[in-house]
Amino acid sequence: xxxxxxxxxxxxxxxxxxxxxxxxxxxxxxxxxxxxxxxxxxxxxxxxxxxxxxxxxxxxxxxxxxxxxxxxxxxxxxxxxxxxxxxxxxxxxxxxxxxxxxxxxxxxxxxxxxxxxxxxxxxxxxxxxxxxxxxxxxxxxxxxxxxxxxxxxxxxxxxxxxxxxxxxxxxxxxxxxxxxxxxxxxxxxxxxxxxxxxxxxxxxxxxxxxxxxxxxxxxxxxxxxxxxxxxxxxxxxxxxxxxxxxxxxxxxxxxxxxxxxxxxxxxxxxxxxxxxxxxxxxxxxxxxxxxxxxxxxxxxxxxxxxxxxxxxxxxxxxxxxxxxxxxxxxxxxxxxxxxxxxxxxxxxxxxxxxxxxxxxxxxxxxxxxxxxxxxxxxxxxxxxxxxxxxxxxxxxxxxxxxxxxxxxxxxxxxxxxxxxxxxxxxxxxxxxxxxxxxxxxxxxxxxxxxxxxxxxxxxxxxxxxxxxxxxxxxxxxxxxxxxxxxxxxxxxxxxxxxxxxxxxxxxxxxxxxxxxxxxxxxxxxxxxxxxxxxxxxxxxxxxxxxxxxxxxxxxxxxxxxxxxxxxxxxxxxxxxxxxxxxxxxxxxxxxxxxxxxxxxxxxxxxxxxxxxxxxxxxxxxxxxxxxxxxxxxxxxxxxxxxxxxxxxxxxxxxxxxxxxxxxxxxxxxxxxxxxxxxxxxxxxxxxx
Numbered sequence: 001x002x003x004x005x006x007x008x009x010x011x012x013x014x015x016x017x018x019x020x021x022x023x024x025x026x027x028x029x030x031x032x033x034x035x036x037x038x039x040x041x042x043x044x045x046x047x048x049x050x051x052x053x054x055x056x057x058x059x060x061x062x063x064x065x066x067x068x069x070x071x072x073x074x075x076x077x078x079x080x081x082x083x084x085x086x087x088x089x090x091x092x093x094x095x096x097x098x099x100x101x102x103x104x105x106x107x108x109x110x111x112x113x114x115x116x117x118x119x120x121x122x123x124x125x126x127x128x129x130x131x132x133x134x135x136x137x138x139x140x141x142x143x144x145x146x147x148x149x150x151x152x153x154x155x156x157x158x159x160x161x162x163x164x165x166x167x168x169x170x171x172x173x174x175x176x177x178x179x180x181x182x183x184x185x186x187x188x189x190x191x192x193x194x195x196x197x198x199x200x201x202x203x204x205x206x207x208x209x210x211x212x213x214x215x216x217x218x219x220x221x222x223x224x225x226x227x228x229x230x231x232x233x234x235x236x237x238x239x240x241x242x243x244x245x246x247x248x249x250x251x252x253x254x255x256x257x258x259x260x261x262x263x264x265x266x267x268x269x270x271x272x273x274x275x276x277x278x279x280x281x282x283x284x285x286x287x288x289x290x291x292x293x294x295x296x297x298x299x300x301x302x303x304x305x306x307x308x309x310x311x312x313x314x315x316x317x318x319x320x321x322x323x324x325x326x327x328x329x330x331x332x333x334x335x336x337x338x339x340x341x342x343x344x345x346x347x348x349x350x351x352x353x354x355x356x357x358x359x360x361x362x363x364x365x366x367x368x369x370x371x372x373x374x375x376x377x378x379x380x381x382x383x384x385x386x387x388x389x390x391x392x393x394x395x396x397x398x399x400x401x402x403x404x405x406x407x408x409x410x411x412x413x414x415x416x417x418x419x420x421x422x423x424x425x426x427x428x429x430x431x432x433x434x435x436x437x438x439x440x441x442x443x444x445x446x447x448x449x450x451x452x453x454x455x456x457x458x459x460x461x462x463x464x465x466x467x468x469x470x471x472x473x474x475x476x477x478x479x480x481x482x483x484x485x486x487x488x489x490x491x492x493x494x495x496x497x498x499x500x501x502x503x504x505x506x507x508x509x510x511x512x513x514x515x516x517x518x519x520x521x522x523x524x525x526x527x528x529x530x531x532x533x534x535x536x537x538x539x540x541x542x543x544x545x546x547x548x549x550x551x552x553x554x555x556x557x558x559x560x561x562x563x564x565x566x567x568x569x570x571x572x573x574x575x576x577x578x579x580x581x582x583x584x585x586x587x588x589x590x591x592x593x594x595x596x597x598x599x600x601x602x603x604x605x606x607x608x609x610x611x612x613x614x615x616x617x618x619x620x621x622x623x624x625x626x627x628x629x630x631x632x633x634x635x636x637x638x639x640x641x642x643x644x645x646x647x648x649x650x651x652x653x654x655x656x657x658x659x660x661x662x663x664x665x666x667x668x669x670x671x672x673x674x675x676x677x678x679x680x681x682x683x684x685x686x687x688x
Contacts, residue, residue, distance in 0.1 A: 040073050040095050041122040043143040047071050047093070048135075063193070064224035066092045066128040076226040078196035084387045085376045086192045086222035087248065087289060089114045091135050094126040094224060105146045112249075112268040114219040118145045126224070176279025177237050179316075183396045184211040184242035185367070187352060189379075189388040192223040197235060199384045204239055206382035211242040211393055217272035218249035218265070218287070230277045237277075244344070244370065244391065245273055245284050246320065252291035252299040259607075262305025270313045280314035283397065285344055290322035296329050303330070304337040308600075311338075311523070312580030312637075312658075316397055318370075320344035328358045338601055342395055344370040352392040367396035406520060406576060406583075406632060406639075407464025407471045409688060410490035415631035415642075416471075417441070417650075418462055418686040419676065424449030426460070426473070428491070429670075435633030435640070435652045438670050444493040445473065445485075452684055455510040462688035463518035463527035465500075465547035471688040472547075473497075474518055474527075480505030482516070482529075484547050501529065501541075501550055511566050519574035519583035521603030528603070529553070530574055530583075536561030538572075538585070540603045556605050557585065557597075567622045575630035575639035577659035584659070585609070586630055586639075592617030594628075594641075596659045612661050613641065613653075623679050631687035633669075641666070642687055648674030650685070 037046045038053055047053075048069065054062050056074030063082035064072050072094045098120065107118045116127040116136055125145065127136035190213025195203070203209060214228060215221045233243070247269040255261055269284050278284070286306050291299055303326075307317035317340040321327050327345045330337075343364050347356050354369035374390040409416040409428050417429040417438040426448055429441030451458040461474040470487035473494045477483075482504055485497035507514040517530040521540045529541040529550040538560060541553030563570040573586040577596045585597040585606040594616060597609030619626040629642040638655035641662040645651075650673055653666035676683040 038071060038073070041097060043095075043120070043123055043145060045071060045093065045095065045139055045143045047139060064094055064226075065192075065222050066090065066094075066224070067222045068092065071095070076224045078227060079199060079384075080193045080223070080226075082192040082223050082387065083376060084191045084389045087287075088130070088220050088222055089128045090130040091132050092128050093136070093139065096124045096126075098122055098124050107140070107146060112219060112264070113217055113221070116140070120145050176274070177234065177277050177282070179279065179281030179283075179397075181237050181243050182245065182278070182283040182316075183367075184393045185396065186210055186393060188212060188242070188244060188370075188391040188393050189386075190214075190244060190246065190372075190391060191386055191388045194225055194228040194232065195386055196227055197232065199386060200236055200241065201239065202382035202384045203386070204241065206384075207379070210240065211244060211391070212236070213244035213246055213285075213389070213391065215248055215287075216245045216276060216278075216284070217268060218247045220248045220251065220287075222248075228276070230275065233276045233278075242393075243278070244393070245276075245278055245282065246287050247272070247284060248287040250302075251289055252295035252302075255295070255298040255302050258298050258301030259305045262302040263309040265302075266306050266309035266313065266315075266317075270310065270315055273315070281316060281397075283316045283318045283342055283395070284310060285318040285320050285342075286340075288319060288321045288326045290325045290346075293325070296325075299326060300329055300333055300337050303340065304333075304601075307338045307340050308580055312578065316341045318342035318344055320370075320372075321346065323347040323356050323358055327356065331359055331363055336601060336604065341397060342368045342370065344372065344391075346372045346375070348373060348375050350374055352390070354392060354394050367394050369394050407467075407469045407487075407525075407688070408632075409462065409471045409487065411468075411470045411487075412635065413469070413632065413637075414635035415633050415687040417670065418688065419683065420448055420452065420460060420686065421676075421683040422449065422452070422681065424451070430490075431633065434635055435654075435669055436667070442491065444491070450478075451475065452682075453509055453678060454680055457508075459508055459516075460684075460686065461516075461518045462686050464520075464525070465518070465527050465543065467524065467526040467546055469525075476504060476508065476516060478505060478508065480507075500547060507531065507533075509565060513564075515564055515572075517572070517574045520576070520581065521574075521583050521599065523581040523602055525581070532560060532564065532572060534561060534564070536563070542603075556603060563587065563589075565621060569620075571620055571628075573628075573630045576632070576637065577630070577639050577655065579637040579658050581637075584639075588616060588620065588628060590617065590620070592619070598659075612659060619643065619645075621678060625677075627677050627685075629685070629687045633687070644673060644677065644685060646674060646677070648672050648676070 034049045036049050052070045054072045060077035061081045063080045064076040067088045070092050075096050118125040129136050187208050188211025189209050194214050249265045310317040319340045345356050354371045370393045372391050378387050414431040416431045419427045425443045426445040427441045427443045429438035451460045453459040458478050459476040462471045465472045465484045472487045473485040475483045480503050481499050482501040483497040483499045485494035507516050509515040514533040518527040521528040526543040528543045531539045537555050538557040539553045539555045541550035563572045565571040570589040574583040577584045582599040584599045587595045593611050594613040595609045595611045597606035619628045621627040626645040630639040633640040633652045640655045641653040643651045650670040651666045651668050653662035676685050678684045
């Protein structure tokens with residue numbers, strides 16, 4: 001960490017002509033002027049002549065580092081002598097004895113880690129690469145190893161460079177540790193390869209350190225991890241160790257699509273962390289090394305996306321970087337960026353504290369800092385020597401919690417069907433089997449015949465205003481008053497309500513009027529008031545005191561005058577499409593295109609979005625047309641597309657890949673609703 005020079009090897013000019021060694025014994029006879037052939041356990045690996053070859057049986061403490069062009073033969077030692085400051089991968093191979101013949105031989109790719117893993121008859125091979133995966137593939141093919149892909153075992157992803165024994169251990173589903181294992185106040189250390197159990201036990205008894213930084217994955221993780229398994233993590237936790245889980249992926253100068261790459265890194269980091277036993281609420285640190293100021297914007301955009309995605313997945317975010325670049329930039333990022341929960345500051349001043357002049361006292365002030373105060377030092381405790389970086393932690397985030405999800409009428413997180421008929425009865429039909437069907441339901445409230453949202457009538461909405469996981473009934477009268485009737489519990493109806501906002505008589509959605517929506521814009525689990533006026537401005541008024549009132553708000557998007565849902569106009573919806581707990585803007589235009597504009601910075605703005613579904617010109621809710629809704633029908637946290645056609649059929653199209661698309665054709669879930677499309681003289685359906 002805090003590397004002054006990136007140790008990415010550069011491939012020497014080589015020819016990769018492949019030929020087998022003339023005999024079956026281990027040999028180094030070259031197969032050509034620029035290559036060399038090495039036979040190990042019946043397979044001959046023809047590598048560039050410039051590569052080193054390391055016999056791990058002869059040098060058990062050798063560091064298996066993938067930042068150099070090297071062919072490693074044998075099982076990595078438990079106590080590798082690795083520098084603490086390695087970063088990066090290049091083309092390299094680790095060939096280990098297979099513990100046993102695998103049930104299915106084959107190759108698995110892990111692009112996020114820049115690794116290829118092969119299980120064969122006598123060997124297990126890990127191949128790493130920087131920008132030439134083809135070289136690794138050619139060497140493996142020349143060695144007669146199986147090229148047929150087989151699915152990756154999820155629990156092995158976080159330990160792809162471990163020995164076969166370690167991989168077998170990792171294949172056991174890990175039991176999640178409490179998130180408190182990533183909290184600590186006091187000294188810690190990090191090192192390139194997780195130390196052996198013996199070394200950790202000795203240091204626990206003899207050293208001043210009680211926390212350890214471990215590299216859980218990433219395309220730039222340089223060292224093999226033979227020790228890093230779920231059982232190793234569990235045992236260290238039981239011994240009282242705390243953890244700094246580090247993910248070392250793409251660096252600032254290589255970022256080309258900050259939002260997408262940051263989210264992808266978070267997805268991979270969570271998979272790896274979960275495989276090792278770190279459950280929701282745990283901190284995961286992104287290692288962003290020092291970078292030139294020209295890359296500031298890309299780095300901040302990437303780290304913002306990293307944090308947003310971790311939060312969406314129920315984890316907490318931390319960022320490691322140098323004081324002079326990443327930490328300085330985060331401290332001055334201002335609005336427009338989602339900041340991490342914890343900063344890990346590389347400032348090698350020798351002081352075991354979390355102070356840094358670039359960090360004002362009010363930032364990350366509530367036990368939210370780590371400082372790396374010395375780097376790449378060699379220490380010996382109890383006779384055991386390790387090369388480390390020295391860290392001081394002041395981290396206590398409290399128990400972790402999953403992302404705040406939208407409530408539902410019965411509190412199970414899957415949107416139920418609320419039916420408002422022309423008599424004014426409101427019945428709730430419970431969602432069953434993740435939206436497979438809705439039951440017969442029962443009437444929970446009456447007297448709403450004048451609240452069907454047509455001209456001259458009031459309007460009803462359902463959304464969780466008080467954050468208890470139950471969708472409340474929101475009443476918008478023709479006098480402009482908005483009142484909230486709290487949900488009393490599944491099947492118990494709603495209370496008498498209280499007025500929480502006034503002055504909205506011209507926002508009932510009729511011709512020439514604005515429109516109101518209720519959805520959680522800032523991710524606190526409580527529906528906010530979203531105002532869409534006739535000028536086309538969208539303003540978010542945040543919910544305060546569990547729905548006691550909404551603030552004055554601010555405009556977050558403009559240009560939507562033709563999307564008020566009147567005849568001949570498009571329509572807007574607000575729902576959490578990507579599972580981060582914050583309502584996104586869903587745009588339905590008159591051409592029938594559906595585009596999702598993602599929510600950023602707790603509703604501060606919505607991005608430019610992208611089209612995710614088409615062909616819905618006849619579903620804008622006008623007379624003679626069907627209607628669309630967006631709500632989480634299957635309880636996975638992502639809003640699904642619910643289609644209500646003029647024949648009265650209701651079909652759920654599940655959200656695919658956090659809003660990339662919706663399953664087509666979906667599945668019919670209910671029928672007989674032709675007279676509930678909200679047109680004049682008809683009832684209405686609500687999903688929540």
